[in-house]
Amino acid sequence: MRHETTIEFPREGFDSFDGYIRGRDQTLRAFFRTRLAKLSIGTTILISSFLLFQVQPLIAKLILPWFGGSAAVWTTCMLFFQTALLAGYAYAHWLSKQRTGVVAAIHITLLGLSLASLPVVPAERWKYAGAGVPLAAILLLLTVTVGLPYLLLSATGPMLQSLSLLRGYGALPWRYFALSNAGAMAGLLTYPTLAEQYLTGRQQATVWSAGYALFACLCGALLLRSALLRSVVLQSALVGAPGIRQAGDAPPTGEPIGIRRFCLWAALAAGPSALLLAVTNHLSQNIAAVPFLWVLPLSVYLLSLILCFDSPRWYVRGLFPRLAAVAITGVSVALYAGDFTSIRLAVAGYIAAAFVLFMVCHGELYRHRPAATGLTMFYLTVAFGGAVGGALIAVVAPSAFNALYDLPVVIIFITCGLAYLLWMEPAGSGPGEDGRQRIFPGRWERPVLWGLLMVAVGFLTFRMAAAAWLDGAAFLSSPADKAIIAGIAIVIGLVAITRFRPGADHRGLASTIALLPALTIAGLLGNGIYHSSGGSRLMERNFYGALMVDDIVPQGRIADSVRYLMHGTVNHGVQFLAPDRKREPTT
Numbered sequence: 001m002r003h004e005t006t007i008e009f010p011r012e013g014f015d016s017f018d019g020y021i022r023g024r025d026q027t028l029r030a031f032f033r034t035r036l037a038k039l040s041i042g043t044t045i046l047i048s049s050f051l052l053f054q055v056q057p058l059i060a061k062l063i064l065p066w067f068g069g070s071a072a073v074w075t076t077c078m079l080f081f082q083t084a085l086l087a088g089y090a091y092a093h094w095l096s097k098q099r100t101g102v103v104a105a106i107h108i109t110l111l112g113l114s115l116a117s118l119p120v121v122p123a124e125r126w127k128y129a130g131a132g133v134p135l136a137a138i139l140l141l142l143t144v145t146v147g148l149p150y151l152l153l154s155a156t157g158p159m160l161q162s163l164s165l166l167r168g169y170g171a172l173p174w175r176y177f178a179l180s181n182a183g184a185m186a187g188l189l190t191y192p193t194l195a196e197q198y199l200t201g202r203q204q205a206t207v208w209s210a211g212y213a214l215f216a217c218l219c220g221a222l223l224l225r226s227a228l229l230r231s232v233v234l235q236s237a238l239v240g241a242p243g244i245r246q247a248g249d250a251p252p253t254g255e256p257i258g259i260r261r262f263c264l265w266a267a268l269a270a271g272p273s274a275l276l277l278a279v280t281n282h283l284s285q286n287i288a289a290v291p292f293l294w295v296l297p298l299s300v301y302l303l304s305l306i307l308c309f310d311s312p313r314w315y316v317r318g319l320f321p322r323l324a325a326v327a328i329t330g331v332s333v334a335l336y337a338g339d340f341t342s343i344r345l346a347v348a349g350y351i352a353a354a355f356v357l358f359m360v361c362h363g364e365l366y367r368h369r370p371a372a373t374g375l376t377m378f379y380l381t382v383a384f385g386g387a388v389g390g391a392l393i394a395v396v397a398p399s400a401f402n403a404l405y406d407l408p409v410v411i412i413f414i415t416c417g418l419a420y421l422l423w424m425e426p427a428g429s430g431p432g433e434d435g436r437q438r439i440f441p442g443r444w445e446r447p448v449l450w451g452l453l454m455v456a457v458g459f460l461t462f463r464m465a466a467a468a469w470l471d472g473a474a475f476l477s478s479p480a481d482k483a484i485i486a487g488i489a490i491v492i493g494l495v496a497i498t499r500f501r502p503g504a505d506h507r508g509l510a511s512t513i514a515l516l517p518a519l520t521i522a523g524l525l526g527n528g529i530y531h532s533s534g535g536s537r538l539m540e541r542n543f544y545g546a547l548m549v550d551d552i553v554p555q556g557r558i559a560d561s562v563r564y565l566m567h568g569t570v571n572h573g574v575q576f577l578a579p580d581r582k583r584e585p586t587t
Contacts, residue, residue, distance in 0.1 A: 093162075110152055
């Protein structure tokens with residue numbers, strides 16, 4: 001007998017199954033929309049960063065002959081780019097407070113207006129014919145030629161990262177920052193190896209302008225897809241996602257960020273920025289005036305940002321402060337002892353030391369980053385610090401110093417900053433509320449330390465101002481200058497040692513002790529540099545560099561005494577001092 005079995009599903013079962021299918025389809029569509037959105041945003045950020053750092057050497061090379069061909073032109077361009085980056089980040093921070101539709105309308109309008117400035121070829125009327133400092137002329141030229149496109153390119157990364165689409169993917173915003181710096185490095189390195197090799201200056205500007213037009217279309221299309229950005233499925237994944245706050249992210253989203261945190265971010269950004277320009281000046285004026293050397297320090301600067309913001313594993317805090325001590329000591333000895341016998345060795349040494357210090361500063365910056373909701377404010381503060389560091393080297397230093405003291409002064413401040421970061425870290429349980437030893441009892445510690453810091457900063461500010469505008473002695477040429485620097489080194493050393501309990505934090509204590517000899521050597525740099533130039537008849541510095549006139553009596557032979565003019569390490573001429581030999585040729 002044949003039996004047939006019929007399976008009947010209740011109606012509600014079909015409804016549940018259909019609901020499952022619909023839910024699954026929605027999930028898959030949301031998944032692919034998310035992947036597509038991430039790919040689109042990543043591509044747009046990559047292109048914007050590539051164009052951002054392609055235009056820097058491009059425009060600098062185009063205007064270089066108009067302003068004397070000095071390395072100071074590149075330094076001034078860097079100051080403009082850092083300031084424009086600050087403006088772009090401020091614009092992105094303001095956009096982060098607006099609704100998506102408002103953001104799209106404003107930004108697309110500005111993108112359309114920026115296309116009117118293409119191609120980015122400076123007009124002939126901007127050629128400088130004056131005899132003074134061309135700083136303002138260079139900044140005005142750059143503002144008119146590339147100001148708006150550069151501002152919009154710089155705002156792209158923070159603007160897209162701050163959209164709610166990106167706030168639920170853990171460390172993704174910081175990965176996008178690393179991706180942005182990777183695009184920047186690619187743009188910077190492909191310029192001397194590809195663009196400069198095979199294209200004329202006008203062709204480079206034309207190709208770049210075409211790339212910018214493509215970016216404007218891509219960015220505009222991405223913003224127009226507001227339906228994707230407002231997807232209910234995506235928003236539900238973003239709200240309260242545990243990945244928003246990573247290990248080391250503090251304070252949490254809802255907690256306010258104090259002024260101390262802002263100052264720390266700005267200082268950790270200003271140090272590498274000032275070091276970048278100081279190393280560039282030193283290499284270009286004291287080692288070799290080679291255009292590629294302007295690009296190399298910036299490349300390792302970007303590499304450190306890529307590594308530090310890609311993953312915490314690259315910055316090993318137990319290792320890099322020790323390497324920083326070695327780097328600071330090596331640079332200090334090199335500056336004190338004089339020139340390298342090999343240009344390649346000198347360049348490699350300074351670049352390696354700069355990379356280590358970049359890694360330490362940017363690694364600490366990443367460690368103290370905020371939660372993802374503080375993204376744009378973090379970027380804005382970092383850009384502000386970078387602009388301040390650039391202004392100190394490009395604007396303040398030529399007025400305050402009569403020689404190239406930039407690099408040793410920056411080294412001193414970075415060393416003090418690293419020591420401060422190390423002894424400010426809690427060491428565990430022990431004396432005091434936070435487990436740190438205290439050099440002063442209880443409530444007097446903070447006022448005394450802040451008082452010492454204000455005295456040191458006030459003294460340095462007064463001395464630089466007096467040297468620049470009151471016809472006072474040049475900074476680092478007075479015994480009081482050296483005493484103050486030595487005092488700062490001693491105080492920081494004592495505080496660093498006493499605030500750590502050896503049994504609680506071996507790594508912090510070891511790193512601090514490793515920094516002490518570096519700090520001492522850095523503090524003596526001013527004495528060494530002044531001693532090496534103490535016999536100079538004249539030392540002057542302006543926008544284009546530092547000049548020194550000196551007399552030499554070779555081994556006591558007065559008849560062979562000569563006077564020479566030096567610009568960095570370049571000897572511009574020698575003349576015998578004896579009256580009967582003044583017209584005798586020396587070359």
